Amino acid sequence: MEDSLLADAIERFVRGEMTPQEKLYFEDLRKNNPELDQSVVEHMFFLNQLDKFAATKSFKHSLHEVENKLADDAFVFRAGPTGKAKVVQLWHKYKRTVAVAASIAGLVSLFIASLISAVNTNKTTNIKPLVDKINIQEHKTRQIENKLNRLEADKAEVITPRFEEKFRGTGFLIDVNNNYIITNAHVAREGRNQLIIENSKGEQFAASAVYVDQERDIAILKVNDDKFKKLPPIPFNITKTYPDLGEQVFMLGFPKQEIVYGEGYVSAKNGYQMDTIYCQLNTEANEGSSGSPVVNRHGDLVGILTSTEQNAQGVVYAIKAANIFRAVEAAKKIDANSAIKITSTPGLKGLTRQNQIKKMEDYVFMIKGN
Amino acid sequence: MNITAEEQQLLSGLANEDKESIERIYRDHYNMVHSLVINNNGSADDAADIFQELMIVLFEKAKSGNFELHCQLKTFIYAVSRRLWLKKLSQSQRFLVSADEMGEVVSVDEDIEVHEQRQAEFNIMENALSKIGEPCKSLLEAYYLQKKQMQAIAADFGYTNADNAKTQKYKCLVRLKKLFFAQYKNVD
Numbered sequence: 001m002e003d004s005l006l007a008d009a010i011e012r013f014v015r016g017e018m019t020p021q022e023k024l025y026f027e028d029l030r031k032n033n034p035e036l037d038q039s040v041v042e043h044m045f046f047l048n049q050l051d052k053f054a055a056t057k058s059f060k061h062s063l064h065e066v067e068n069k070l071a072d073d074a075f076v077f078r079a080g081p082t083g084k085a086k087v088v089q090l091w092h093k094y095k096r097t098v099a100v101a102a103s104i105a106g107l108v109s110l111f112i113a114s115l116i117s118a119v120n121t122n123k124t125t126n127i128k129p130l131v132d133k134i135n136i137q138e139h140k141t142r143q144i145e146n147k148l149n150r151l152e153a154d155k156a157e158v159i160t161p162r163f164e165e166k167f168r169g170t171g172f173l174i175d176v177n178n179n180y181i182i183t184n185a186h187v188a189r190e191g192r193n194q195l196i197i198e199n200s201k202g203e204q205f206a207a208s209a210v211y212v213d214q215e216r217d218i219a220i221l222k223v224n225d226d227k228f229k230k231l232p233p234i235p236f237n238i239t240k241t242y243p244d245l246g247e248q249v250f251m252l253g254f255p256k257q258e259i260v261y262g263e264g265y266v267s268a269k270n271g272y273q274m275d276t277i278y279c280q281l282n283t284e285a286n287e288g289s290s291g292s293p294v295v296n297r298h299g300d301l302v303g304i305l306t307s308t309e310q311n312a313q314g315v316v317y318a319i320k321a322a323n324i325f326r327a328v329e330a331a332k333k334i335d336a337n338s339a340i341k342i343t344s345t346p347g348l349k350g351l352t353r354q355n356q357i358k359k360m361e362d363y364v365f366m367i368k369g370n
Numbered sequence: 371m372n373i374t375a376e377e378q379q380l381l382s383g384l385a386n387e388d389k390e391s392i393e394r395i396y397r398d399h400y401n402m403v404h405s406l407v408i409n410n411n412g413s414a415d416d417a418a419d420i421f422q423e424l425m426i427v428l429f430e431k432a433k434s435g436n437f438e439l440h441c442q443l444k445t446f447i448y449a450v451s452r453r454l455w456l457k458k459l460s461q462s463q464r465f466l467v468s469a470d471e472m473g474e475v476v477s478v479d480e481d482i483e484v485h486e487q488r489q490a491e492f493n494i495m496e497n498a499l500s501k502i503g504e505p506c507k508s509l510l511e512a513y514y515l516q517k518k519q520m521q522a523i524a525a526d527f528g529y530t531n532a533d534n535a536k537t538q539k540y541k542c543l544v545r546l547k548k549l550f551f552a553q554y555k556n557v558d
Contacts (some may be wrong), residue, residue, distance in 0.1 A: 004540040031504040046547050052488070054515040059429050063422055066392045076400060076421075077414040369385055 006036075009041045127272045127307040127317060129186040129217075132168040132255070132287035147149045166190065166370040170253040170291040170305075171197065171221060173363040174238065174342050176231050176323065179223040180331075182324055183291035183367050184306055188219035192370030197223060198366040200259045207367075211331035216277055217306055217319060218327040219342070221367070235347030235359045236293070237300045240322045243279055243302040245269060251283065252357065253292030253306055254366040261357060262289075264316070266302075271317045272309065278317045279303060285316045293364060294318045299356060300350020377443040383424075386434035392425065397473060403451045410455065420458070424451050427485045441476045449478045457482075491554070498549035506542035515537055 012018050013026055030037040062362045070076040088368030092158065165188040171183030181197060188209040195207045205225035212219045243249070243266045251262045264283025271278025281294065285308050294303035324342070348356045400421055407417035427450050441449075452523025497508055505527060512518045512526065524535035 003544075004537060007540055007543065008536070043547075046550065049491055049495060050514050054517075055433060055491055056426065056430070056488070056492055057515060059426065060422075062387045062389055062392060063425055066389055066396060067418065067422070070393065070396055070400075076418055078418050231384065273536070 004266060006039070007043060010040055011047065014044055014047055022358075031180060031333055046262045077174040098307065128310050129184065129307045130169070130285055130290035130305065131187045131190055134337040158337060165196070165368040169367045170179060170184070170289060171365050171367045172291070172293045173231065173234060173365070175340055175343070176234055176343055177341065178339050179228060180337075180340050181207065181221040181223065181365060181367075182304065182305065182327075183219050183221060184319075185214050185217045185219045187290050187367055188212055190223060191367075193370050195221060195367065195369040197221070198368065200361045203227075210337050211327065211334065213327050213330065216323045216327060216350070218304070218323060220337075222337075231362060232342045233347070234363055236295055236299050236344060236363070237346045237348075238321050238324055238342055238344045239302060241300075242269065242320055242322065243296065247296050247302070249281065249283075249294050249296050249302060250353070251285070251289070251292045251294050252361060252364045253285075253289040253305065255286035257366075259361055259364060267315075267322050272307075277319055277322055277323055278306065281305070281316045281318055282314050283316050284314060291367065293360075295348070295356070295360070297353075299346060299351070301344070374443075380443075381428065381432040384429055388479050395425070395428070396421070400450060402444070406448070406451055408457055411459065412455065416455075416458070419453055420454050423454050427454075427481060429444060430485060430488055431481060445476055446478065447508065449476045452480060453478055453482050494550060494553045497553065498546055501543050501549055505538075509535070509539055510542050534536060
C-alpha cells in the first residue's frame, strides 16, 4: 500500500532515520508535489501531537508515583484515594454527580411513567415529557393551607380564590382571530381543574383545552378571557415541509418563570424508536419547555418541542409542524371550533435573531394550571 | 532576580521525568501552593490537584526548551498556581475571591494559554484513543507510547512478522488520525 509506505517514510524522516540519499529524494518529492507535501505536514503534525501526548501521559504517571510517595511521608494530603490523575479524579467527582442526577431522573421518570400509564396504558417509553410539575408535596401542604384560609374566608364571607399552579409548560398562538393556542397534550392533560396562560409580560388569562390528540401529543387551547387583546398577525410561518437534517433551529419556552431562548439543530428525521411524528433535535431542554415552538432561521415553525430522552444528553424530540395542520383539521370538525384557522405569515424572514425573538415572544405563552 | 542555575537544572530534570527533580520541586514549593488554595476556599484535595496541574505546566514549558524566566521559579509557580486556582473557582462557581486580593505578581497569560491549548489537545487524543477499540489501542500505545520495537510488538500481539504488525499499525493510525482531526478541527 502506497499510503502506508508514505506514512512509514514520514516517520523515518521525522526520526532522522533516513540515509542522506533517501532524505534528498524525499525532500525533492515534497518540493515537486504540493499535495503530498501537505499530507506530510499534516502527518508530521499528528505524530508530534502523539509524541506530546505520550510524553505528558508518561510524566503524569511519574507525577503520581512521586505524589504517592510524598503522601506516604504525610507531606501531601489527600482526603480521597491518591494516585489518580486529576482528569480521572474529576471524572470520579463528576460520576458521583451523574449517579445522583441519574437516580433523581430515575425517580422523576418513575413518577411520570406512573402518571402516564394511568392515563395511557399502551406505551412504555424511555422518554420524558418536558412539563414541569411543581413540587407536589409542597402543593399538598399549600392545599391544606388554602382550605384553612377558605374556612376563615367563609367566616368573613370574603372568598378570594388563590390560583395554585401545579405544573408549567409552554404553548404558542396559531390563530389570532379566535385565540387558539397549540401545546402538548401531556401539558393540557395536567390542567384538570384550571388552565391559565401567561404572556411574557406576566399577564394571565383563562384558557381551556378544546381538542386533545393523545397520539400526536398535541392539544389545542382556546383563550376564554375578554381581557386578552387581539394580537397582530402571527409573524412565523407554520410549515408543512419536514425539517432538514442539520437545520439550525431555535426555541422559545418557559423552563423557568421567564421566557428562555435556546438553540440547536435537527439531528435526526425521526423520533424515539423511529417515531415519524417526531424529529430529533440536538439541544438542551428542561421541564417546562414542553410545547415550545421550534423555528428555523427563516422564521418557519418546524416543530413543537415535546420530550427528552432519559439516558442521553442533548437528545430532544419535537413533533413535526405538519401534525399541527392535522390536529387543526380534526378540531374543526367539532362545532364549537369550526372557525379555527391557522393564520401565519412569513414575517420573521430576513430579520436578525434578536428581532425575530422580539417579534415572536408575544405569541409564546407559559401554560400552567392545576 | 532571575532563575538560578540550580533551578535550571531542576527543570531539565523535570523535562526528562527525573523523579528526584519532581520530588525536589514538591518539597520546595508545595506548602506555598497548599496555603494559597486553602486560604482561598479550597480543600487539601484541591491543593494537590492544582499542584499536579502546575507541575504539568512546568513540564510542558521545560520540555519545549524555551524556559526563560524573568523571575524566580518560586514567583512563577505562585503566579501559575494562582491563575489555575482562580480559574477553577470560577468554573465551580464557588465564592469568588477577587483577583486583586490574591495579588498579581507576574503575568503568566501566555503560559496559561499554551497550557490550555495543550490540555485540550491531550484530551482530544485521549478521547480518540479510547474510541478506536482493541487491538488498535494497545497496538498504537505499544508503539507510540511505550516506544516498543516492531518485532517485539509482532511477537506480543501474535503477528507472523513485523511487516504484518506494521500494516495493522498503519491502519489503526489512519483511524486514530481521523478521529483526532474530526475533534481537533471542531475545537479550532
